[in-house]
Amino acid sequence: MDYTRHHLPPPTRRLSTEGGPVIDRTIPLLPPALEIDEHNFFDNSDPPEYLEDLIKETEEFVKFHNGRRIALVTSGGTTVPLENQTVRFIDNFSAGTRGATSAEYFLENNYAVIFLHRQFSLQPYSRHYSHATNCFLDYMEEQDGKVVVGPKYQAEMISVLRKYQAAKDKNLLLLLPFTTIVQYLHTLRAVSEALQPAGCRALFYLAAAVSDFFVPPSRISEHKIQSKAGGNQLKMDLDPVPKFLTRLVDKWAPSAMIISFKLETDSTILLSKAHQALERYSHQLVIGNLLQTRKYEVVFVEPNSPEFWIRLSDRQAKDQVEVESLIIPAVIERHNAWIKKSDEMAKDS
Incomplete structure (x- = not known):
């Protein structure tokens, strides 16, 4: 695949009130x-109450795929409950499109995939028909008292079905759910440790939209917050979620290749934020993207390398090519290099 480097797109305006930025x-x-x-x-x-079951499933999955490359793909947004018996919560903007789509391309490139996803967000293969503009019933019709797929959808659905069945038959896809930020982090740590036997053949593709703030358990309300509890306003103190990426790199999965994402809305700070993340958390790759153009272009930020842009051409965009079909081969090239370097270091030690 031929990739070209491009300059950063024109700056976009920041959201503001009274002419100033809402947040710096x-x-x-x-x-x-x-x-x-x-x-x-x-x-x-x-x-989460089900964590021990997830750990057991992951350990069995890793053992089954001994020697195969395994991608842990995180996907979807985390919630921040405002009550223990949750009625209200803060959510992140993410349907899980990038994670679900990327997982399919990893599977097509002979990876086993652990898909750590927000419950009810998009999943590999079923994403083509869930959360779609059409109701899934629009794909169906009745013939002789039986429900069948409409003729114009047959070819596409057969292709998707075959890929799904192949992944299922070969036990290549493990689905692990989360909903809250606490569930996500507990599961990420546990699954990361269970993945350690895969060594450098494990790849972490952290595409989930992780909450930056949360309500600590000691301050969370047990019951539903009453609408008049705060008068005309609801004021809450939230703490920053600890940045555990360094712990993942150094402790939870020290031999794996770690890829994180940086999403921004302001093009003037995208690269600086991506470089800051790379330097601060010492992992291997940050994939930067803008909210407005995330379906058409991303930028790779790596140690000791120039920024590397991947963009869909006008023709590709018109043909509805998924940018993940370009991202994943580029990621795999880097994973190849990571494995080669790790194997060489192991031989020398």
Whole structure:
């Protein structure tokens, strides 16, 4: 695949009130979480009740695919509950499109995939027919008292079905759910540790939209917050979610290749934010993208390398080519290099 480098697109305006920015996105990133931050967060938040089952499933999956490359793809947004018996919560903008689409291309390139996803968000293969403009019933029609797929959808649906069945028959896809930020982080840590036997053949593709702030358990309301509790306003203090990416790199999955995403709405700070993340958290690749153009272009930011843009051509955009079909081969090239380097270091040690 031939990729070309491009200059950053024209700047976009920041959202503002009275002519000023709503929030200053140029401020530095939060510092990496330390070991004490890890203990404070996980010791003071309950893991999901089903976590032990997920760990067992992951361990069996990793053992089954011994020697095969495994991609852990995180996808969808995390919620921040405002009550223990949750009625209200803060959510992230993400349907899981990038994660679900990318997972399919990893599977087509002979990876096994652990898909850590927001419950009810888009999933590989079914994404083509869920959350779509058409109701799924629009694809169906009745013939002789039986429900069948309409003729104009047959070819596409057969192709998707065959890919799904192949992944299922070969046990290549493991689906693991989360909903809240606490569930996500507990599961990410546990699954990362279960993936350690895969070593450098494990790839972390962190496409989930992870909440930046949360309500600590010690301050969360047990019951539904009453509408008149705060008079005419609802005021809440939220704490920053610790930045556990460094813990993932150094402790939870020290041999794996780690890829994170940086989404911005302001093109003037995209590259600086991506470089800050790379330098601060010491992983291998940041994929930057703008909210407005994320379906058509991304930029790779790597240590000791120039920025590398991947863009759909006008023809590709018109033909509805998915940009993930270009992203994943480029990611795999880098994973190849990571494995080769890791294997060489292992031989020399």
